[in-house]
Amino acid sequence: MHDFERKLITEWRRLELPVEGKIVVAVSGGADSVALLTALEKLSADGKINLDITAAHFNHRLRGDESDADEAFIRRLAASMEIPLAVGHMKGAGPGNLEQNARDARYDFLQSVSENINAFALATGHTLNDQAETFLQNLMRGSGLKGLGAMSPSRAFHDGGDEGGFLLVRPLLSWCLREETELYCLSRNIDFRYDSMNEDLRFNRVRIRKVLLPMLKDFNPQILQTLGRTAELIRSQNQGQPKVFEIPENPKVSELKIMAESDLETFLREWVGTRRGGLRGVGRAHITAIANLVRSEKSGRIVELPGNAKVVKNRGRLIYTVEMV
């Protein structure tokens, strides 16, 4: 199995998505969506999953001949893969924001296709790059906590009615870099299209991608993953989900210091429990003492725990040690 396909099916399981049934895959013609379509089809052909795939393409006609060439390309692609294809066209330009109208019309089309074939989900090829770009765009706009949650890898598609509906899934969103989709297409010998609007620096989105993100990469080579993870944290907090802490062996005091009171105590309980293999003999007073140690600006303090154990700060980290007797 190709590495890309393995990662895709791992994410499919993580998101607890159905492994059989009807699904619509939105295909623009770019490497992202073409890679998603190709990999899902390959995984189905190999019997790893059992999806009944319909491709859907919406021709916005925003780029004249280029848009029509995209459509022709996708018609050939779907035919060669023997996948049914639904194509929609933009019907004239309504009043208001052109880009927003095009987006609305595309989602109206994708929704009607999904409903018509009674699909359990509509899948799009958004990648970690798209997620980081959305996060930054919303951050700079000041769109608040909801906007900083960026896109969800799997959510209910609300159609405003009371009945069922389907899922909107983005199985590349949480892990896949845009370049990985291009490499996958190349390795499977599948062609894809470039969108000339992706090079136009008049668009904020393109400047974020081409100018801002490369600069942020100078500060942190893993910036896409970092921003994606941050959006995920904010989304989970927006939804009021319980927090999940990573428990390092020697947590950094500077990171603990800025935690909210209750979070710090929850964290310390998990940390001490992990270090000791359980919380027997450790009470609230011990946890509070460690929290005070964390916040203390002074050095040289020690918190003693039952069983000759102690917690100290050393070089900015919290250390748990047991004295050998």
Added chain:
Amino acid sequence: MHDFERKLITEWRRLELPVEGKIVVAVSGGADSVALLTALEKLSADGKINLDITAAHFNHRLRGDESDADEAFIRRLAASMEIPLAVGHMKGAGPGNLEQNARDARYDFLQSVSENINAFALATGHTLNDQAETFLQNLMRGSGLKGLGAMSPSRAFHDGGDEGGFLLVRPLLSWCLREETELYCLSRNIDFRYDSMNEDLRFNRVRIRKVLLPMLKDFNPQILQTLGRTAELIRSQNQGQPKVFEIPENPKVSELKIMAESDLETFLREWVGTRRGGLRGVGRAHITAIANLVRSEKSGRIVELPGNAKVVKNRGRLIYTVEMV
């Protein structure tokens, strides 16, 4: 009263800080802390507040003669203002991170000065620029929601003991641009010092200030305010405070769509209540119907409310109208 002083006292009241008593002002010699010291002294001299100010300067000795010149400058400044001054010196370099050790030693010193004179607060001159830089630094580090809350304008200074303690206040943090502190010093004819390390692009912090933030300003001229407000939102959510919504006349559907279910209903209740002057006759079912309207991808839908009122979507916004009969 100078505009800077008026804004400072407005923030002082917003933070509900005591207007009389002993306070320690940390002074580095830069425009930020010199402006804060000068304005607080002026406000006290004018009887607007009644603070008993002690200045405190910590000489890290990281920059040799420049550090000593800073100290000499502050000694002259405090003497000319007739403000008592406490000066501390870095005692040799311990093991570990130089910058972190210097910071720890500075806070140990500032804490002991505050405790010695029994001050109700320690005040620092951090500005909105510092806040935005801290936010971006933590964002790029991936330091999680606690780090994205950045600095607090007023919080308890924990010393690890059980007793009282004092406040750490940053009365310039939420509103004041660094350049405003320079302009204020100039207008009051007060000199200040430049820190040569602020020009050294080897420091991440300096690159954030000199390269990244100017680029972000191209996307949003108000980026400092936007990032400061975002940090505040995250801090308030970290602390589990109730959310406060701004209620625009015609809210953007795209912003409502990404709200969590319960937030959206809270928002819609406040919005409808504001539009109608109360919620009489409006039930849960009406609010749910508007929430469905928000999430609907279809256009042309209407939610009717008692009293010939209706809610529609138009050009991406929610509109409340009352039909004249």
